[in-house]
Structures are given as C-alpha cells and as structure tokens.
Amino acid sequence: MKFGEQLRSSTIREYQWYYIDYDGLKADLKHPSGGRSAGTNSSNSSPAAPPLRSSKSSRREWTEDDESRFVGKLETELEKVHTKQQVKVMEILRRIVVSEREVRDVVNRLNERGLAEEGPTEEEFMLLEEDLSDIIADVHDLAKFVQLNYTGFYKIIKKHDKMTGWHLKPVFDTRLKARPFYKENYDASVLKLSKLYDLVRTRGNPVKGDSAAGGSQASFIRHTTKYWVHPDNVTELKLIILKHLPVLVFNPSKEFDEQDTAITSIYYDNPETWDLYEGRLKKTEGAEAIRLRWYGGMQTETIFVERKTHREDWTGEKSVKARFALKEKNVNSYLRGDLLPAAIFEKARKEGKKSEKAIAEDERLAREIQWTVIKKGYKPVCRSFYHRTAFQLPADARVRISLDTELTMVREDNLNGVQRAGDNWRRMDIGIDYPFSQLPPSDVVRFPYAILEVKLQTQLGQEPPEWVRQLISSHLVEAVPKFSKFIHGTATLFPKHINLLPYWMPQMDVDIRKPATHDFGIHRAGHSATASTSDDEEDDDDYDSDDEQLPSAGRNGELSTQGAVRNGRPRALTTDMEDQTVERTTGEDVYLYDSDDDSDDDRLEEARRVGGWTYYQTLATTTAEAAAWRTWSILKATVPRPQATPVPRNERLEGLLGSGEIQQKRFKAPKGKKIYVPIRVEPKVYFAAERTFLGWLEFSIYIGTIAVTLLNFGTKAQNEATFVAAGAFTLLAIMSLCYAVGIYLYRSKAIRTRRAAKYYDKWGPTVLCGSMFVAVMLNFVFEGKSRDVW
DSSP, rough: HHHHHHHHHTTGGTTTTTTTOOHHHHHHOOOTTTOOTSSTTTTSSOOOOOOOOOOOGGGGOOOOOHHHHHHHHHHHHHHHHHHHHHHHHHHHHHHHHHHHHHHHHHHHHHHOOOTTSSSOHHHHHHHHHHHHHHHHHHHHHHHHHHHHHHHHHHHHHHHHHHHHHHOOHHHHHHHHHHSOGGGGOOOHHHHHHHHHHHHHHHTTTTOSSOTTEEEEEEESSSEEEEEOOOOOOHHHHHHHHTTOBOOOOSSSOOOOOOGGGGOOOOOOOOETTTTHHHHHHTTTTOOOOEEEEEEEEEETOEEEEEEEEOOOGGGGGOOOOEEEEEEEGHHHHHTSSSSOOOHHHHHHHHOSSOOHHHHHHHHHHHHHHHHHHHHOOOOEEEEEEEEEEEETTTTTEEEEEEEEEEEEEEEEOOOOOOOSTTTSSSSOOOHHHHHHHHSSSSGGOOOOSSSEEEEEOOOGGGOOOOOOOOHTTTOOOOEEOOOOHHHHHHHOTTTTTEEETTTTTTGGGGGOOOOOOSSSSSOTSOOOSOOOOOOOOOOOOOOGGGSSSOOOGHHHHHSSSSSOOOOGOOOTTTTOIIIIIIIHHHOOOOOOOOOOOOHHHHHHHHHHHOOOHHHHHHHHHHHHHHHHHHHHHHHHSSSSOOOOOOOOOOOOHHHHHHHHHOOOOOOOTTTTEEOOOOOOHHHHHHHHHHHHHHHHHHHHHHEEEEEEEEHHHOSSSHHHHHHHHEEEEHHHHHHHHHHHHHHHHHHHHHHHOOOOOOOOOSHHHHHHHHHHHHHHHHHHHHHHTTTTTO
16 A cells, blocks of 8 residues: 555544645645645545646756745645644643543542442443543554654655655754654653553552562563564554553652663673574573663663573473672672672671572672673673563563563674773763664664563463453564564674574564554544545556555554554664665654655656666666566466465464465575574484484385395395395395485484474485385396296
8 A cells, every 4th residue: 555545544533634735745746837735635625636647758847936835835734733743742631630630539539438438430430441541542543643644744755855856855854853743752641541541440449569570570480472563553552551451660659751761781792702692592501691781871870780591491490580789880890800799798698688598599690690701701792772661460470561662782892993892891972862873873773663572471371361362463563482682683783793693684674564454453432543535546657656565454444554653753664775774873863664665667767867878778677677577477377386275274373364365485694694593402302313213224124134035045046036136125225224324414413503404305215115116126027037927
C-alpha cells in the first residue's frame, strides 16, 4: 500500500480535518500552475476535479515563485498539525487530572466507609474504567496521528527535492524543530494511566509488595522470550500491556523523571580473542558474560558488577545471573586488583544489614570475577544504553514484561590507537544523552527497534494468560529468541574483528511490520476508530512510484503502523540506507518510511533531466533488466517442476502466522563473515551419532561375511563365478565401511563445533543399496550360469 492510500485508510474521525494535505501538496509538485490548494485536504473533503495531466516533455521547470508558494502551503500544514497536536495533548492531560480526582474520590469513599455504610457501587467502577479506556484510546490515536503526519511531511519534502531539484529538506528541518509535534513524551501519561487503571481494575485494592523484583528472584523458574517491536507499535504496545499489568515503579512517591528509566551496561571481553563473545554466541556450557551496570545518570554512585553464566539443559542446572554492588569510586581499583573483595564487604559485615551467608556469596563472586578479569585480560569493549519500562504486579512475578527503547550500543575499547575509555573502566565523554550526537558514526550503533522481553513463571506447568498469548502472536511483535545486546553491539561495532555473526543479523534488513492477523489492539468502544471521507482515488503516475509499499490494512482499515516510538520520536527503518549513513549520524531527527526503492521510471526521469550519456546508459540498463526479468518469468512458467502438496495449518500455526502466504527468504553472510545458527547439543546427540556408525558397521560386517563365505566355501567348478560374486560383495563391504567412517567423522566434528550441518544423507544409503542389488544380481547370474540354468 502506498503512503497516500495508507493515510486515507488510517484517517481517524476526530482528526480528519487536521491531517497533512499530502495529496494536495503532491498535486502542486506535479502541476505547479494548476494544483489543488493546500487548504483542500483530499483525505478529509470532497475531491476536487483533478488537473489535466501533461506529458513529461511539456512539464515546465520549477520556479522561485512555485517554491515560495509551496513552502507557504507547507508552513500552513505544519502549523495546522502542530496546533491540533498541542490542543489534544492539553485535553488529554486535563482529562487525566479529572479522572485522577474522580478515582481518588471513589477509592477514599471505599476506604473510609463505616461498618453500616455502603461503598462505591460496581457501576461507578465500571464507568471509571470506561473513561480511562477512552483516554487510553485517545493517547493511542494521538500517537498514530503524530506518526502519520510526521511521515507525511518527510515524504513530501523528499518528493519535492527529487522532483524539483530544489533542496528544501535542510531548511525545513529547522522549521520542523521549531514546531516539534513529533517529540511529545507519552511516558508520563502512560505511567499515570497505569496507576489509575490499576486502582480501578482492582476496585481500589491494588496488589502491594516488593516492587524491586516481585519477591525473591531465586524462588522460581522463569521462561524468557525476546521480541523486536517496530517504532510504530511501541506506544500501542505500552497501552495494551498497562490494561493488564501496572507499570512497575520502584519509588511511587517520586515524580516521574525520564532518567530514572535509563539503564546502562558496560560489557567486558578480551579484544584479542573475543572468547566471551564467542562463548555467549555459541551458548557453550559455562559461557560467561561480565558487565558493569548502573541505573539513572552518570552521577549514580552504586555500580552493579554482574556475571551471567550459561548452563546447558542436559546438565540439570539453570543459567544464572549473579551480581554485587560496588561504589563507583572503587571500580577501577577493584578491576586492577588493588582493592580486594574482603575490603569491599568489610563495612557490610560491620553494619550487619545482610546475613553472613549472603555476604560470603557476594565476596566469593567478587573474588571470582576479579581473578577472571585480571588473568584473562578483559577490558571494556561495548556499552549498551536504553530506557526500560517494566510491567509487573508487585510481589507477583508470574508475568513480568519489560520494554527497552532507544537502545544504543557504543564502543568502549582503546583499539586502533583511539583512547575511548583509557585506563578508566568506562568512557566519560558521554552519559545518558541519547542519541549521543557528539560521537563519530563508527563509535555508535542506534538499534532501530524496541526490545520486548516476556518473562513467564513456568513452575508447575502453569500456562501463560490468554492476553499474553495473543500479544506475542500478534502483528505488534517479532520473535527473536536468544537476542543479546552484548552480542549485537559487539558484532556491529567491531566489523573488522568479528567474523562470526549472530543469526538475526540478516533480519536487520527486513521490515518486521506485519498486517494484523487477528483482532488485537486498542479499540474504542462504540464506533470505528478510522474513517475515510474522501473518494479521491487519483491514479499515481511516474512520480508517485517512490511511495513505498507498506503492509496491507487489517481490521477497520488500520495498519500495523500504529503508535510512535518512545517520547513520540519516530525512527527510521533499517532498510533505509540513506538515513543510516546520513541522518542517524546527527542523532537528532530520524525519519520513518524512507526505504523507497526507486523504480525504473524514476531512474529514467532523473537521467532524462541530467541528459547526455547518463540517460542512454540508464535507458539501456533498465531495458536489459526488464527483458531479463520477463524472460526469467516465462521460463519459470513454462518449465515443469514438482509442486508441493499443500498441508492445512493447524490452529496453533494459524494463530502465530495467520492464514496468509508464508514468505521465505534465504540469507547469505557478508563476504568474509559467517552467520552462526544456534545448535542445541546434548550428550544423547553424540550417542545417536555413535549408534548410527555402529549400525552401518554391522551392515558392513554382514556383507563382508557373505563375501568371505562365498570365497572360501565355493567349489572349484564354480571358482570363477564365486570369485566374481565374492569380489562384488567385498567391494560393497569396503564401500560401506568407508562411508560409515567418513559420515561419522563428519557428523561428530559438526556436533563438536555446533555447526548447522546436514545430518541426513539421501545419496549414501541409495548408492549402497544399489550396489547391494548389483552384487546380488551378479551372484545370481554367475551361479545360474555355472549350473547351466541359462
């Protein structure tokens, strides 16, 4: 679906008069003398008569008057969108304040009622819940409105620069920053709505307990799965989750501060061997990750030294994460070995706030990490920064969901003669000032998606709630099992040093947005969330071909491109190579949907404007490509090939993948690199390989026994026939032995190196069976000839 069609189909009724007049501005670019005025919004008014189309040769040049008129209309559209956004934000804030007062009043009446008095009725709570749901839908609609208009402005500017040759983007960026309607922070509203909705949902009795971890984190087993979330879906996802789980707040009495949600980690490794990286990537038994983490800004004094250890399932143990707290001023001396663990915990022993057993465990951990860092030469290599929004019932960790946004990886090493961290345990030229615009592009990677982490309690075989199952199977998320910030940051920041890449790297160039597979999301009760009042379906000509293909619409015409990123700041798709190399280096404004692939008509039109040899070369190239594609399509249609038998999907697969066609794509690693695919290896896998080898060995012994019997017990009269038959069986036995040994060595090495090898063989058994048939037939023919049967 092209953006103009998507804008029309996603129009929200309340905002229908305030969207950017994308079609009108586009018409002005095509027909500067006869385009529609910007005041006529094609998405929310009756369509005007389309101007007469002129041929490409008769299209006149873009003049300064045309530019001034277009910029004026663009300014008018920007002011219209910005004003509506500001008015709606104020309205939502006022509604939240009123709802908060009403909820507090109802809860106070409930808590202060006497024994003979009746408290608030169920109907009052239902009305409050309905009102809060309506506010949540308003926040969702506003985020969608902002995202669509922001995309529209950027795309129309790009179209302008492409069609006219006048460069408006640098100038308009400044004007757009003066009216930053796309930078609205929704987190404070989400937090307030979460508190109020939790009060109403629990009828004034919210769950209370330890907010820090939901009880003892070591008292149960969690099953963790990670997902990528497209920036379009972040706000909607938060609003969906808060209707089921409250936002986890560590200090409820403190006002919301954005830096409180910031989490920063410094990962350590040996920059020569990268053994921690490869161990975590391959998931070898006992693989470790060592990191130093702090919460909030750089002024935080408490640093947590953590070690994550991977355990294979067949060991009967679970992967563990252990950590201890350390003052920031002591980190360098601890890592150098000047400060011993006994001195670190001396004060804790004197204060007696922790048990002796807990202090002894922390001291043992500190001693092991210090010894490992010093002995193996671990240095800071990578920093990860993100803002985390956690959802969980206090003291109840059956379901814990965290959403990490603005994920950024930064180099911390001193390789190539560049002193980044120096002798310090972390670099000090950056803090939590996302998007870290002061850093060179080679030192920073801004991850394009949010990371959703769902942790479910799996003890006693408990099933996850239905809403969680719908969430993780919806179009809002993309499952990426075993995704690691450390692995991804190291692989992307050190391309010259890392040759083994994680399996998800090829997915970075694939748009993860999907059409809705089932009815799941934010819906406003009572009426449709979208409306389209325009019937203008003007066909797009050559200049419209740079409108990218977006995911098709789902229920009620709504696309999966809903919501906005954290803080209302949209980000670019990973397929947008232009923004990856230019816009992202500034770190200030990163756009959506600039992943258009220029069509042949666009390339020809640009080449025609250049003229000369460039035009003829482009014409020949596009003609040859089109002819080759048509020839290939005809060959594919005419050459017969086997067709797979369609198998209907079961309910589980249909719930996960939908009923549409599943597309498959084969990925290839970059030149000189290898993609590592996780392979689960257990001891029984080795035994299975050995059993297969022993099976073929037994087969070889049987064939060899037949050959020896024929050779040693044949009569002299049958000597020639017996010798030929025995020779055939002997050759077959030797082939079988060689095959068994070769395939066993190949599979054993693949298992040891955890390589994704082919563990089936359709040719070896076939050849051996065919040879067996030939040997039996030879024996039968020569035996019959010696007996004068023929």
